[in-house]
Amino acid sequence: SQKIEQNSEALNIQEGKTATLTCNYTNYSPAYLQWYRQDPGRGPVFLLLIRENEKEKRKERLKVTFDTTLKQSLFHITASQPADSATYLCAQGGATNKLIFGTGTLLAVQP
Amino acid sequence: NAGVTQTPKFRVLKTGQSMTLLCAQDMNHEYMYWYRQDPGMGLRLIHYSVGEGTTAKGEVPDGYNVSRLKKQNFLLGLESAAPSQTSVYFCASSQARIRGNEKLFFGSGTQLSVL
Numbered sequence: 482s483q484k485i486e487q488n489s490e491a492l493n494i495q496e497g498k499t500a501t502l503t504c505n506y507t508n509y510s511p512a513y514l515q516w517y518r519q520d521p522g523r524g525p526v527f528l529l530l531i532r533e534n535e536k537e538k539r540k541e542r543l544k545v546t547f548d549t550t551l552k553q554s555l556f557h558i559t560a561s562q563p564a565d566s567a568t569y570l571c572a573q574g575g576a577t578n579k580l581i582f583g584t585g586t587l588l589a590v591q592p
Numbered sequence: 593n594a595g596v597t598q599t600p601k602f603r604v605l606k607t608g609q610s611m612t613l614l615c616a617q618d619m620n621h622e623y624m625y626w627y628r629q630d631p632g633m634g635l636r637l638i639h640y641s642v643g644e645g646t647t648a649k650g651e652v653p654d655g656y657n658v659s660r661l662k663k664q665n666f667l668l669g670l671e672s673a674a675p676s677q678t679s680v681y682f683c684a685s686s687q688a689r690i691r692g693n694e695k696l697f698f699g700s701g702t703q704l705s706v707l
Contacts, residue, residue: 489632512693513693515695517696522700522701523700523701524596524682524684524698524699524700524701525635525682525696525698526698527695527696527697530693530695532693570634570635574693579625579637579640579650579651580637580696582627582634582635582636583634584632584633584634585634
C-alpha cells in the first residue's frame, strides 16, 4: 500500500535560519506531492504543490523539491520566523480519490 | 466567504450514543471528504463524496455513515459510538477529483470524545 513518512520528531531551529523538513514515500510513485500547514486546533491549510517533473517550486520564503530517484520531497522555509511554528504535513496523490497524508513534522522556531 | 464550516466544534458522547457531524461548504465544490486525525496516525480518510447523492468508503469507514443530500453539505454519522472513535474529525472539500493535483480546503475540526 502507499505509504508516506515524515520525521515524527519536532524540529527546533533559531529564528532567521532555514528549516528543512523531509517527506519520504514508498510503494508508489506519485505524480504530485502537496504540503500543508496545520496550526493547533485548526485544519490543515494548503501551501504548495509540486509535480514529479518539477524539481523545485518556490513561493515567497518557501521552497519544495521533489527527487523521484530518492523518493523524497524536501520543504524549506528560509529566514524562519516564530510565526512559522506549526505542524507541516506532506501528502501524495493516490491511485484513487484520496490524498495519503504523512503524520506531520512539528516545527518550532525560537526567537 | 466562510469556506468549510464544521459543527459542532466539541462533543462528548457516552459509549453507544449516536451523533451527526455537519459539514457545509460555500465554494460550490463537487468533492467532499471526512478525515479523522489521531496522534501518530496522520489524517485518515473515512468516507468521501464525488457529488450530490453519492458517497464512497475511504480507508477507515467502519462504524461511520455519511450522506450528501445537498451539494454543499456532507454529514458524518456515528450510530453507536465507541471509545476508539475518540478523535479529531476534519471535513474537507475540493473542486475536482483528487489525482494529487487538487488541493483540499479543510474545516477547523470537531474534537469528539467517547467515554
